[in-house]
Amino acid sequence: MLDQTGARRADVLVKGDVVSEVALPGELGRPAGALVLDAEGCVVAPGLVDLHCHLREPGGEEAETIETGSRAAALGGYTAVVAMPNTEPAASSAAVVRHVLQLSRGALCEVHPAGTITDGRLGRSLANLAEMAAEGVRIFTDDGNAVADPALMRRAMEYSRSLGAVIADHCEDPALTGDGCMNEGAVSSLLGLPGRPGVAEEVMVLRDLALARATGARLHLLHVSTAGAVAAVRAAKAVGVAVTAEATPHHLALEEDCVAGYDTSYKVNPPLRSHDDRSALLEALAQGVVDAIATDHAPHPPEAKQVSFCEAAPGMLGLETAFGVASTCLGLPIDRVLALMSWQPAAIAGLTGTQGGPVVPGAAANLCVLDPARRWTVVPSALASRSRNTPFAGRQLVGRARHTVLAGEPVVVAEEAQR
């Protein structure tokens, strides 16, 4: 068993929706009628928490629904996800937030809706942040877009301070990304695809860090992907800016040369970056400059991907492969992986009451059982997501969630979703 207090060999008894006993192996009696989940060779841990996924409902149900997305999450070991607000309509009001919460009642993981920063995600005026915060929203973001107007971003940060909320930004300056569809550099120059330069991310990261420092707001940087961005975060943390940052499994595992065959599965924003960028990202992750691994799970139906690279929708699936990719590709010990995927993101999202906490009697029974040695091959048609746009199709990964327990309910048993 592994949580933020350390590792130990133990059996865990769950009763109702809480952990009732944690005892040395063999010391726990087996109550009559109890379901026993085999965790031989596995790590029992607080459930994973994803700060960044697109569940597409309402409005994008041909790509994903809360039901299919939460099933994918549970199969990936997640017990809580933050759902991005770029739905149709966007989660810009208490009404839409309530609607998402209602749709999430039967979900296979906790779904915490994020709200938009600007009304309708249009970047023109502030959304009703306090009204959404009253519904429990803790993270505000226009993800998909940056908040391009610096004055509006400044007001959002100032306003958010009284709400105990986090302002999260997709840092790419739209004037610098233009119509770019992959990382700008040697590969884009050879492929003849318009580029999205790394400097578009760095400019926006630096602006947001300066605004956060000036306003004292809590800033979270979504999917940082360049060497310059992580250097800026490192410097800002050193002077006490209240900033956290996440990185995605795909930016940590893949590089821009994946695009060479014009396979639209590799199109994503920010784009897959250079080798040097990825090295800097891995270093920042190991040093604690990056606080969380977040999936940016972005399902798209086939017709949005089976078009030209320029026109293809950006985004990749992530929930079902994230732990496998992290344990295969990062070279980090499992306690670090879990910190980055469970308790640290739980803290950023303000979910520590039920998520990511130590596995002790009385704690909410949101748990995952991870098999770090499990070898498996990613087969798109076998994924629970409604979409198939994984960049890891055909790859062999080492590490997979075996069981997932949500509020005491075994929602995934032996890699099978139970509903």
Added chain:
Amino acid sequence: MSGRHLLGVADLGTEGIDELLRLADTFVEVGRRPIPRVAALRGKTVVSAFFESSTRTRLSFETAAKRLSADVMTFTSSSSSLNKGESLRDTVLTIEAMGADAFVVRHSCAGVPSQVAGWLGEVGEAVVVNAGDGAHEHPTQALLDCFTITRERRARFASAATRPRALEGLHIAIVGDIRHSRVARSDVLAFNALGAEVTLVAPPTLLPPSLEGWPVALSHDLEAVLPKCDVAYLLRLQNERMTEQFVPSLHEYTATYGLTASRARLLGPETLVMHPGPVRRGIEIAAEVADSPRSVITTQVANGVAVRMAVLYHLLGSGAPVGA
């Protein structure tokens, strides 16, 4: 040639280019016949799938296909007018189902010909010819450029007639908007494969973001390059609105990178002037230079048909000799 398709110059290699240039020589002769037609591709269907409009290139390919007695199906559409909800893959496979042996693909986005080749490979044997994809490649333009340089130099200069490979050791300057040019990418690869040395001449804003891996020299000084080059290859500047994001004005561009009449006087006696067309006279090249004897711009267009016949024949032909 290595692959079944012609997606880029790299599919050809030096030998493949040589082979197609030899084949094109025989097709020039076919074009001069009273009935300029051979039966080589009778019964084959060539689809020209132009998702970006280009009447010139489309007609050149279609004429080539007809001279080889192939049936021609034309599909023209800007991608925006595709039915909503229908993917490009659906469109391509629908056309394939009508019976197509070759797809000649033009698209405003790089990579579409290789995507089309992938989708077609799932269902059959049809081959793909890249007729220009975004700022990526335009391999038949590069072939006709190599063909034009070879033939023109052999016809004009005694020194060139005896060389086994007419581009070996030549200095070729490619001038202008290289950043957005598929012609530049294909020409650099083809000229280099045939042994020429290529110098790119452009302001930094009209160069690709990186030249890592490009077998080229670089200059920002056109007047220093012109006296040393055997071929001055001018590229078309994009439309005005876009251009002014990259250079201050057309006037300033012409003043610094245009092949004006006075700059043309710096060229050696055997230097050819080329342009992929359509020419913007007075912008990248002065009218009197474009119309001067050293200009082979109209010959490039004329050679396009023979080169495209060679490509289609090579990809679709039975291997039988090119006869009646």
